[in-house]
Amino acid sequence: xxxxxxxxxxxxxxxxxxxxxxxxxxxxxxxxxxxxxxxxxxxxxxxxxxxxxxxxxxxxxxxxxxxxxxxxxxxxxxxxxxxxxxxxxxxxxxxxxxxxxxxxxxxxxxxxxxxxxxxxxxxxxxxxxxxxxxxxxxxxxxxxxxxxxxxxxxxxxxxxxxxxxxxxxxxxxxxxxxxxxxxxxxxxxxxxxxxxxxxxxxxxxxxxxx
Numbered sequence: 091x092x093x094x095x096x097x098x099x100x101x102x103x104x105x106x107x108x109x110x111x112x113x114x115x116x117x118x119x120x121x122x123x124x125x126x127x128x129x130x131x132x133x134x135x136x137x138x139x140x141x142x143x144x145x146x147x148x149x150x151x152x153x154x155x156x157x158x159x160x161x162x163x164x165x166x167x168x169x170x171x172x173x174x175x176x177x178x179x180x181x182x183x184x185x186x187x188x189x190x191x192x193x194x195x196x197x198x199x200x201x202x203x204x205x206x207x208x209x210x211x212x213x214x215x216x217x218x219x220x221x222x223x224x225x226x227x228x229x230x231x232x233x234x235x236x237x238x239x240x241x242x243x244x245x246x247x248x249x250x251x252x253x254x255x256x257x258x259x260x261x262x263x264x265x266x267x268x269x270x271x272x273x274x275x276x277x278x279x280x281x282x283x284x285x286x287x288x289x290x291x292x293x294x295x296x297x298x299x300x
Contacts, residue, residue, distance in 0.1 A: 091106070091107055091109075092104055092105075092106055092107075093105050093106070093107050093193065095189055095190070095193050097182060097185055097186045097189055098182060098185045098189075099181070099182045099185065101181070101186075103153070103154065103186050103189075104130070104153075104154045105130055105151050105152060105153040105154060105190050106130040106131060106134050106151070106152040106154075107149065107150070107151050107152075107194060108134065108139070108140045108143055108149065108150040108151075108152075109149050109198065110143050110144045110147055110148075110149070111144070114147045115199065116199045116200070116201045117147055117148050117149055117198070117199065117200060117201060117204075118148040118149070118200070118201055118204035118205070118206065119148065119149045119150075119151065119191070119194055119195070119200045119201075119204070119205045119206070120139065120143070120148060120149070120150045120151070120206045120207075120208065121150075121151045121153065121187060121190065121191065121205070121206070121207045121208070121228075122134075122137060122139055122150055122151070122152050122208050122209070122213075123153060123155075123167060123187075123207070123208070123209030123210070123213030123214075123216050123217055124152065124154075124155065124165065124209075124210065124213050125209075125210040125211035125212050125213050125214075126155075126165075126166050126167075126173050126174060126211055126212030126213075127163075127164045127165065127166065127174075128155075128165060128210075128213075129154055129155075129163075129165050130152035130153055130154045131152070133152050133210070133213075134150075134152045148204075149194065149198060149200065151190050151191075151194055153186065153187055153190050155167045155176055155183070155212075155213075155216075156168075156174075156175050156176040156179065156181050156183075157175070158174060158175045166212055167183050167209075167212050167213060167215065167216035168180065168181045168182075168183045168216070169183075169212060169215030169216045169218070169219050170215070170219050172212065172215055173212045173215070174212075183216060183219075184219065184220060184223050184224055187207075187216075187220055187224070188220075188224050188227055191205060191227055203229060204229055205227060205228055205229060206228060206229055206230050206231075206232065207220060207221070207227075207228045207230070207231045207232070208231075208232040208233070208234065209232075209233055209234065210234045211234075214233035214234050215233075217231050217232070217233045218231065218233050
């Protein structure tokens with residue numbers, strides 16, 4: 091279903107929400123951020139998360155970035171120094187994603203200790219920014235980046251955010267690098283493993299810059 095809300099900067103924003111059919115108790119929530127020029131609908135269609143959420147009983151929110159065209163196409167996120175219209179307009183995407191979490195939690199029994207965040211490409215950059223500026227919202231952050239990303243990419247992106255993080259605590263993050271869709275699929279599977287409590291993947295604590 092498509093949901094809408096008004097953000098603190100006065101914008102009408104949308105996100106898609108998948109809720110598995112049948113009853114469930116307190117459930118985890120995965121927030122999934124599409125890549126640059128994508129959309130929540132596109133990410134829902136090609137990520138495979140809905141099927142995984144049905145099998146493992148968690149909810150998935152697919153927020154929409156800011157569109158470049160009048161119809162809302164070519165959507166991007168303001169990851170700090172990137173990308174597109176979202177960065178050029180200094181859109182407050184941090185507040186938007188936090189509002190999505192609050193909106194879903196107000197309607198469903200979400201476990202506040204099992205809210206996870208993943209993103210692909212520009213969505214990964216946005217996920218890293220949220221990991222620094224809204225770390226208290228998420229149990230873990232799983233950015234999926236391109237195969238040519240270097241080990242220094244994440245510190246570079248963190249420095250590009252600028253300003254002091256909202257919280258000084260470290261977050262658990264895992265950077266997944268791979269070739270195109272294969273790398274993205276790996277990120278999705280690893281995020282699912284963490285949600286299901288079955289993760290055996292490489293994880294580390296990364297402090298945000300002050």
